[in-house]
Amino acid sequence: MTTTLFDKVWNAHVAGRRSDGRDLVYMDRHVLHELHGPHAFARLAATGRTLRRPDLTFGVLDHALATTPGRDEFTNPAGAPFTSAMRAASGKHGFRLFDVHDAEQGIGHVVAPELGLVLPGTTYACPDSHACTVGAVGAIAFACGTTELEHVLATQVMALRKPLQMNVILEGTLAPGIGAKDVILDVIRRLGIDGARGFAVEFSGPVVDALSIEARLTLCNMTIEMGARTGFVAPDEKTFAWLAGRRYAPRGADWDAAVLRWRSVHSDDGATFDRTVVVDCSALDHMITWGTNPAHTIAVSGLVPDPQASPVEQRPGMQRALTYMGLTPGMPIEDLPIDRVFIGSCTNARIEDLEVAATLARGRTVAPNVRAIVVPGSSAVKREAEARGLDAIFRAAGFEWHESGCSMCAGANGDLAATGQRCVATSNRNFENRQGPGVRTHLASPAVAAAAALTGRITDPRRILAEV
């Protein structure tokens, strides 16, 4: 009997089945943020229910916090009620909140793996669609809304129907400088933004094997952008080494027993999937989005597509996107002038991402008229970057160096661009108005974003690195 990774984890976590046919899937860890937590706690109180497992529940402050240097919870006044509601809930129910000045503060999807709160073969709940990020260590993450969040608080399970399963096999070898962001943008381009809807997605193949854990976090982060609620990578020796010694990872004999168990957390040879997609990544170039959803992706060296040359059902959406983005079909995307650069978010704000951007920024200067900000994914990433001197490189080049948070990805803390501005962002959503009314967002890797900051135009980073 061959079994997929997903089946193994799912089956091991089904605590019961409801009369409506939904499986009660146990959530090993639950991380919630201040934007949605307060409403769920208020409803929990209104119905007289309690938090079932405060010891498995953690709170983060990421969406509504200001990220300007030296910030506190009042720097963004609109965010203060969210913060105080989380503190009150933490005090009342006894769960750990990583508060604004805590060493562990940061974006939930960055902090959870970094602290060993997600582990191979475990389940993870989070009221945020990018929960799938943490699948990179072989965990199965389930994002949810506020009512489902309340459900997990009260019961520690989610009532779910089992999704279909897809295997995305990434073949070949990445060219130098090409990274996980380019890979996932290309996969979304191929599958479409609803191409994986209804599926749990396992990423595998030689490209995935070769990626670092941080790069796998980037890869899994955007699974939701093709419609799938969860995406993951089988854990390997790299995963175990990366998790060893982390704050909430098992220790001593528990660790040894856990690793032994984790070695079976993979899809068996010959396990069947409802759909298998093979993508050869060998010829992959630097990618960037041109439009208003993440499937609107082309190579940095490519041309803005022509709706008339596309399937008829896609034309209205493409035309709308072209108008919103102020682009014309057939024009090169490279050399397009930009106003803003955002290096940050749960997609691309870990230390490896900042290293890539700093390599380009070192000894160079942000173009006049461009405002570029670097927002570390967690306070731990920020400390590590400062220990390595990356902050000094960024500052010297004219980048702003911020505190950790979601910032310009979610736009919920007031970090927005101005109407009509064009922004190259390392985040995950280029939706209309996401970074502010009328703001034009181009998603790309940290390398492409840094290159754009330096030239003031969409630029192939190899052009910068080739300069002497």
Added chain:
Amino acid sequence: MEPFVRLTGVAAPLLMDDINTDQVSPATTAFEPDYAALLFSRWRVEPDFVLNRKQFQSARILVAGKNFGCGSSRESAVWALAAFGIRCVVARSFGDMFRDNVLKNGLLPVALDDATAEEFEREAVAADGRATFTVNLETQSIAAPSGWVFHFPIGPADRNALLRGLDDIGLTLEHGKEIERWEERTRSTAPWAQSLPA
């Protein structure tokens, strides 16, 4: 949760594909926003946006294209629809989490196959808010003003939960003993999963 059995109202056509929840309820810094005002607030600055037209200001049904509600899992998208007065969304398909959120709030998501959707969209456009549609969950049908009756599929469990207005958390809490037993078992097979380092 308020049961959903029958609904009569105007159907507002917003015939675009891939409308994400960032459009349905844009990010806001307000702790308790005016959800009705939040609904499509970035698009409603356009005077001719469908929900700004007089006959659609009391719309109860929204008609959209494929993949409606993709993107963010924010439940405010459903709260905004509900606050505006929408209790049924008809589309060619839905984002997974949005659909779950819709059901948990007692709204009805109706997914129609392409051929049926095309007919239905035509009816909604022709009615132009001057006549009402009647949705009947018991018979799984929507009667258009022209007399045309559309049938729609929905899983029996979702249908039952809506018809009876079932409390989702209450349903699960009936299984409390099983959840306890699962925890008990896991404490012996993988103690680290149930107990974190201090």
